[in-house]
Amino acid sequence: MSKVSTCLWFGNEAEAAARFYVSLVPDSHLDHVLHAPGDWPGGKAGDVIMVSFSLGGQSFQGLNGGKPADYGTAASISVECADQAEVDRLWTALTADGGKEIMCGWLRDRWGVPWQIVPRMLPRLLADPDPGVAGRVFAAMSAMVRLDIAALERAAAG
Template sequence: MPKVSTCLWFGTDAEEAVRLYVSLVPDSRIDHIQRAPAPWPGGEAGEVIMIQFTLGGQGFQALNGGKPENYGNAASISVDCADQAEVDRLWAALTADGGQAIMCGWLRDRWGVPWQIVPEIMPRLLADPDPAVAKRAFDAMVTMVKLDVAALEKAAAG
């Protein structure tokens, strides 16, 4: 595990969430599952208390903390997607079973964790040397929920 990693707080189903996450993002794996050696405030002996995992090459932790927390929008997991197919695949999996689409490529999965599902062309369009191209791409993005690569390219082209 790296010296610094993000820890995600779950009620009791951190393992289920982590197994979904690592199944969706390349270069991901579960590195270690820590089970409680004795009863604890959040559960019983043998239950998962902490999972160390790698998501897209980045270290994370997941904690079963008992009462679920509200994540807010101050932090999110951002995934750069190669194309629309990857955007669509991740969007469908993460909004399934109670996940919620937000706007501009943001969503919350069924555990309330915020994600940004961003086609890799989006930052390039927003950084285009022609300010008019960047503005058209931005203006299109802010009208979208799930980002649409073809619509973004069309908007950028004018």
């Protein structure tokens, strides 16, 4: 595990969430599952209390806190996607079983964790030195829920 890690709070499904996440993102793996050595406020001895995992080379922890957290939108897991197939695959998997679409490439998975599913080309188009290109792309993105690469490229072209 790296020195700095993001810790996600779950009710009692940290291991299931971690296993699901690592199945979706390349270069990901489950590192360790820690079982409680004794009873604790969120559960019993032997229950999973924390999992350590890596998503795309980034270190995460999942903590079972006994009751689900409200994540808000101040932080999210952002995934850069090479193409529309990857955007669609992640979007479909993360919104399944109770996940919720938000807007502009944002969603919440079934545990309430916010994600941004972003095509690799989007930051480049938004940083185009021509303000007309960047403005059209921004307007197109702002009207989308799941980001559509072809539509963003059409907006860039005018």
